[in-house]
Amino acid sequence: MHETHYLFHIFGLGVTSTVTTMWAIMLVLTILSILATRNMEKIPKGIQNALEMVVEMLLNFFSGIIGYEKARMFLPFLGTMFLFILISNYSGLIPGAGHVPGLAAPTSTWSVTAGLAITVFFATHIFGVKAHGIGYLKKFLQPVFMLPLNIIEHFVRPLSLSLRLYGNIFGEEMVIATLLGLIPYFVPLPVMLLSVLFGLIQAIVFTLLSSIYFYEATEEHH
C-alpha cells in the first residue's frame, strides 16, 4: 500500500480519491432517488418502478432473514449500506479507477470498510439499547463468565466485516490490474465479469451480517 495521497483538505480532514468517489456515488444515488420519488405515482413506471423493485427486493431479502417487521425497520440502514457498498465495488471496474486522481473504489481501502463496519458496530448497540433499554447490557452476561468473550466477539465483528470486504475488493482489483499489465486484451475480461458477481456477493455478505447483528441485538430475551 503506497502512501495516502490527499487531493485537498476540508475542516482539516484530508480528502483522497476514494472520498471524492464516495461523493460521486452519493450524488448519483441521491439524484436517482429524487428523480424516482419526485412525482410518486400510484402505478409506478420508469425510474420509480425500477427503484421500487430494488427496494422491494431488498425488503424481501432481509425479511427472509430477520422477518418482515425488523427488515422494514432496518431497511433504510441496511439498504443504504448495500447500495453504497455495491456501487463502491463496481466503481473499481471503471477504467482508470485507482490511477486517475479522484477516482478509486472506496471499498478497496481498509479505512473506508473499517469506517462502514464501525457504523454497523455503533448502530447495532444503539438499536439494542433502543429496543431493550439498559437491559440490553444483560445480553453480555449470559452466562456471566462469557462476558469477556462476548465483548471480544463484538469487537472482532467490525474487524472481520471490514477486512473481508476490503480484502476481497482489493484482491480483485490487484488481480485485474496485474492481468491488465501482463496481457491487456481479452484475458482480464472473465475476471472482470467475475468481479461483477463478487462485488454483488460482498455487498450482500456485509449487509446480511449487519442485519443478523441488528436482529440479535433487538430480539426478545428468552
Next chain:
Amino acid sequence: MHIDLNELIWAIINFLVLLALLYKFLWNPILNTLDKRSEEIKSNLSSAEALKKQAEEMLEEYKKKIADAKSEAQAIINQANKAAEENRNKIISQAHEEAARIIEKAREEIRREKEQALKEVRDEIATLAVMAAGKVLEKSITKEDHEKLVREFLAEVGEIQ
C-alpha cells in the same frame, strides 16, 4: 495495509449523510408507497371478498327462490292434474248416468209404443172381425133376420141404459 483516519472519518460521515439523504428521498417515500399500496390491495381484496360473499348469498337466495318457484309450479300442476282427473271422472259418471237415463227413457217409450201398437192392433182386429162377421152374416141372413138382430141389439142396449 494501514488505516488512514481521515478516510475512515470521511467514510462514516459520508455514510451517515447518504443515509439521511436516501432516507428522505428513497426509503421513506417508497416504503410508504409500498405500505399504502399493500394496504389498498388488502382492502380491495377484503372488499372483493365481501362482494363475493354477498354475490354467493344472493345466488343462494335466487337458487332457493327458483327451487321454491319450481316446487310451487309442481304443486300447481299436481293440483291441476287432480282437478282435471276429478272433472273427467265427474263428466264420465254424468255421461254414464245420462246414458242410463236415455236408455231407460227409450225403453219406456218402446214399451209405451208397443202397448199402443198392441192396442191399435187389437182394435183393428176387433173391427176387422166385426166387419168379417158382418160380411159373413150379410150373405147368410135375410133382411128380416138382420132387422131382428139390430132390434135385439138395440133392445139390449136399451135394457143396459
